[in-house]
Structures are given as C-alpha cells and as structure tokens.
Amino acid sequence: MNKASYLWTTQLLSYHPGGISIKIPIPYGKEFVDLDVQIPHEVIAPNQVEVGDLSQIITDSLNNPVGTGSLNEFIKNSDKILILVNDATRPTPTSKVLAEMADILREHEDVRFMVATGAHRGPNEEEYRYIFGETYDEFKDRIFVHDARKDEDMEYLGVSSNGTEMYLNKMVNECKNIIVIGSVEPHYFAGYTGGRKAFLPGVASYKTIEMNHKHALSDAAQPLAIRGNPVAEDMEDAMKVLKDLNVFSIQTVLTADHGLYAMVSGDLFESFDIAVERANEVFCSKCSRKGNIVLTAAPYPMDIDLYQSQKALENGKLALEDDGIIILVSKCRDGVGDDTFLNLLCCANTCEDVMCKIDEGYKLGYHKAAKMAQIGVYAEMWAISELEDETIRSAKLTPCKDIQETFDRAVERIREQGKEPYAVILPQGSLTVPLLE
Template sequence: MKLTIPYGKDEAQDLVIPDENFAGVIYPNDVTVGNESDEIRRALDNPAGGPTLEEFLKGGKDVVFIVNDGTRPTPTRKVLDALDERMDLSSARYLIATGSHRAPTDEEYDFIFGKHYQPLKDKIYSHDSKNDNCINLGKSKNGTEMEVNEMAVNADRLVIITSVEPHYFAGYTGGRKSFLPGVASYKTIEQNHKLAMKREAQALVLDGNPVHEDMMDALEVVKGKQIFAIQIVLDRHQNIYKVEAGDLHKSFAAAVAHANEVFSVKIKEKADIVVSVAPYPMDVDLYQSQKALDNGKWALKDEGIIIMVSKCREGVGHPTFLQQLSLSSDPKEVLENLAKEYKLGYHKAAKMAEIAVWANMWAVTELDHELLKKANIRPFYKIQDAIDTALSLKNDAKILISMDGSITVPRVE
C-alpha cells in the first residue's frame, strides 16, 4: 500500500506499507456539504435561541468580536464575508483569543481575517494572558478565579466566532473556550488546566469532565453579558459543514451534535501501530501536536507503538511539559512528580506520560533527536524509517493511519 502523508503546509512524505500489515486509513467521517455562505446565512437568520444578529446589535456602542488564533482551523474570514453584508465591520473591535499562545504571525492574521485584515488592522488586538489588564469577575465552584481581558468585560455586545471539534481534555473546543482559556489571564488558565490532570478530562466527554464543568461554572460570572455566538463545524477537508448561531450554550450543544457526526470515527478493532498525523496548522509545535497522540491512543493496543507525524514548524512550544517528561525514563515516576505541583503545561506531560505507561511513543518531526529521546519519545525524520523499524520489531503488526489525528477520535464499535 502506497500512501502520501501530509507534512507541514505544502509538503508530504511517501510511505509504503506491506499489504498484509495495512489495517486502513481513517479520516473524519464524510458528510454532505452545501454552499458555505448559504449555511452561514441560515444560521444567522435562524439562531439557536435568542435574537437574530441584527436585533442583537441594536443599541450596541462597544461591539467586540472574539475570534480564534491561527493555530485553529476556524474559517473566521468566511464568516466575516457573510457579516459584511449585514453590518459595518469597522464599527466593531476584534480580540484574538490566544489563550496562553503567542500572538499570530502576519501569515496567520491573513489566514484569520482574509481580505478584511488590512481594513480592520487598527481594530484588531491580540490577547496577552500575561500582560493584558484582566478584570477579576469572581470564582467558579472549583475555585478558579475568573480573570478576563478588560476589552471583553467592558464591551456591551460580544460576538464569538469559533469552531467546534473534539478536544483532548475539554471534550470539545468552541463555546465557553472563547472565554476560558481564550481571553483569560495566565493565572486563570493555569488554574483551569490543572483539572486536565484528571482522567475524566478527555475527548468527546462533557458530563463529568472537570475542565468543561469548570469552564461552564466560570461563565456564570459573566451571565449578564450580551453574547451572540457563531459556532462552526468543519468537514475533514476544512469546508464548512454546519453553523449554529445565537445563544452561546444552545448553539454549542447543537454544534457538538454535528461535530460528533464528523469527528467520532468507528473502527472495528485496535491496531498494533497507529500513525497519527498533526496536519497544518495543528503542526505548529510539539505542544499543539500532542493532541494527535492523545486522540490516536484510542485506536492502539496495549504495548503498541503510536507514531505522531508533525513538522513542529516552530519547535517545542511551551517548554515546561517537555522538561517534566525528561526528568525520568520511567513514566510512572513522571506522573508521581507531576502530582506534587502544577504549572501550566504539566497537563500535557501527564497525558503523554499516561500513554507511555502502556505504549511506546515515537515521533516523526524536525525536532532535535536528543531532545525527544530525553522525553522518552523515539525520534525519526521520515515516516518510512519509523514504520520499517516498527515492523522489524513485530513483522506481523497491523498498522492504522489517522490522517487528521488532531481532530479524529477513533472508537471501537
């Protein structure tokens, strides 16, 4: 079987797998996609609870849009194209929900805003969780201090443009994540993400998920804020499949149902080797690419090999998690160390160490090999080399390829 594995923005790596070892390729499920502009208009005209956008904006003196950063596939620019027919986009301000990420690059700003970037440039602000003035709005039930960017707090109308897909510890992206971690302070994000250390925090799970429940509790403190949400579900080709708009919670619930149709993928059985690809733009760094590992684990047999493929264009990313993984060659000891104290990024180390307890983690990246070895990750530059090595260890191994591992969640039927 000959395959082409995505690598970076415009590159690829060739892979040949013996037919007797090939278990298949999985993607998000195919769904029928109509006209994207019509779907956006349908959602805006028929909100899932609450007023239409035009009614919502009436009387608004300080309208702020919260939009995702460039590490997410959210087609913000397409939504803005549709909104341009209904409102003066220059009458609003735009806040990039970076969470704890860096500000977007020029290329990413163009990806986010498209043709609207230059006209709106002076009205766009990138949230800085460490340096921006964030206002304390109280605490969630779990004690998370809800500190939110003053630009969002002071606005009299908030419009959220986001996308909904599986998230490895929040259950799903979208909805409440635009606030926490989107435009929250570093301290708030750290307190919330500590809950990701719990095993109940996993993909496709909302009920009983402590991270999701904390986010929902935290939103109670901004209950009086007027919010209009536009939530998008993409297909596997990153075309718009469904859009839900209006009330934040009702539109999120509707979008989650659509997301399951796309991203929850049934498989007949688990494989000995799983190749999980983090495609562009999810391949920005190791910190973000880890999601492909976490999703791929659901298709992997005990003591199997999971191979993450990601260019990691900007390196490691947040270095804290890699430092923790490098403290011991025993993943159980890593988990014991992580339980003693929490800093932002430790949840990544915990999720990876949990996998390392029962499986082997390999990676095809451009990262320094010694760096990865210290973190108990076996490094390769080419996927073919990784597969050949794996088959030399188990020549009858079955190999499953997840081509969009960052958002595909395999489930055994």
C-alpha cells in the same frame, strides 16, 4: 496528492484485514508523503459529509439563530461590540464569516476584534491575514491580541464552584456585547473545542487557565466527554460569572479538509450543543480493533509545534494496544511551543517519574506532560518531525526522520516480539476520534 484525493483514498480504502499493499498519503506540513502499507491495517479518518454552499450556510445561520434574535438586531442594539476570534492554531473559517458580516460591521461606530489566544503566542503578519482574510487591511487598527501573562489587562469577575478564579481580559467586561466566532471539534481533554472556550481559556489570565487545566489530569478529561469531565464542567460553571454579558455565538463545524459543514448561531450554549452533534458526524469514526502499531499525524495548521501536536497522540492512543508502538507525524514548524511540559519531561528519567513530579505541584503545561507520560508507561512513542533529536528524546519520544522507514521498522519490531503486526493509521490524528466497535 491534493486534499480531495487524500480524503477519497482514506475513506474508500479504509479497511484491509488481509494485508493488501496500498499507498496511503500522510500529511507532513502542507505536503503529503505516500506510505506503502503491506500489513493488515485500517485507516481511520474523519467521515465524508455533504457540504453545501459556504455563503448560504453562513447567511442562513446568521439569519436564523437559536435562542436569540438575529445578528442584525444584536449589532443594532449594541453600543460597543467586541468580536472574539480564534488564533491561527485552529482552522476556523473566521475570514469567511467576517467577509459575510463586513457590510453590517462597517455600519457600526464601535466594533473591535480580539484574538483569543488563551496561553498561546500572538499571531504574526501571515497568521493575521490567515485569520482575518480580506477584512484584515480594513479592520487591522481595531484588532487586539489577548496576552494571558499581562496581569494589568485582566479583571477579576468571580470564582467557579470548582475554585477557578476568573480573571478575564478587561475589554470583555467593558464592551459587554460579545460576538464569538469559534469552531467545534473533539478536544483531547476539554471534550470539545468551541463555545465557552472563547472565554476560558480564550481571554482568561494565565492563572485562570492554569487552575482550569489542572483538571485535565483527571482520567475523566477525555475527547467527547462533557458531563462528568471536570475541565468542561469547570468551563461551563465559570461562565456563570459572565451572566451579565450579551453574547451572540457563531459556532462552525468543519470537514477534515477545512470546508464548512455546518454553522450554528445564537445563544452560546444552545449553539454549542447543536454544533457538538454535527461535529460528531464528522470526526467520530468507527475502528474495528486496536492496533499494535498506530501512526497518527497532526495536519497543517495543527502541526505548529509539539505542544499542539500532542493532540494527535492523545486521539491515536484510543486505538493503541498495550505494549504497542505509536508514531507521531508532525513538522512542529514553530518548535516545541510552551516549553513548561518539556522542562518537566526533561527532568524526569522515566514516564513514571513524570507522574510523581506532577503530584508534587502543578504548573500550566504539566497536563501535556501527564498525557504523554501516561502513554509512555504502556507503549513506545516515536516521532517524525523537524525538531532536534535531543529535544524529541527529552519529551520521552524516539526521534525518527523518514515516514516509510519508521513504519517498516515498527512492523519489524512487532514481529520480533512474536506478534502479528496490525496498524491503525490516522492521517488526521488531531481531528479523528476512533470509536472502537
């Protein structure tokens, strides 16, 4: 089934309280697996929105920025330019935006690009071409990759009011004229992606990212939360040390199948705030009730590893009853990812033990372990992936292989507990925030 059919299905047949049998396509890697559901359920997916012409959306946004002059003016008035782009774990349409900007970029003598990886690994050749598209061969000699672990590449710029020491890649302050290309969608502990995230964690040192992400242990660090969220507030506060930078922000908002819904350019904060409103129109979906079974999938490319796929669990838990079963579906194509969180989960016998060990001292990645352990305290966590069973067990998840068989087993388990099964299914769990009515 193609993506268009998949989206049509999940939207049109989104609520079945009477238990009508229906096949629901679940993404697994780049393919879809039909799930036959014969119990009362509802499918929670990103909302269908009307999409205009891609080139026109980009052109209109670049020519009508908020809070700043046009992109042309920015480029003409900048002696050096550094363009920050997302890595391949985000479906940001960077290549499409760069293609529209290519002519004016060619006219400038000193334009460089940096893949803002945060603490992630750098891209491989396939991922470079995914990020840069048709502009890659022309600009590849000017592309740099941020490495948070290379202290020699970092420069200390100050400290936030929360105590986060801002060490950023030297190239940022050297160029001072920064174009940011990001995408805004709900994020499980930062509130939203995009905007200020290009700098922290995008081009920050490992130490800086670790200090910021420690705030993710707070209960207030949740999807959609900005005010009162210590992670989001620390990011915004940390940007004060970058007040001397000249930033032109390009923030995209995508549909669930990665089409371009909206783009807002101009001032970093104004463009982000507007993009947040547009992102809510896509990714916040009403949910009539919680389920004792929640199946939540990490769609490609967010299924790159277990570290990234955890976001689907975090969104799914918002629709999960206590003592229920949550099923993660993700290929985890690159394995575990940053294994710090897995090492912590491995050395603890129970999810309660994980939380106790985190209290003894924080390391980057522990927030992932904490978020997973918090679910495991009150619910069962199952996972369908290509990871080794022992690896899945180490993460305090029950390993499973077949989507249909696993779902049917969950239904039986709930019935054995004397409860009527009710399922909430998130085919795009990494991108969908259930809003309980």
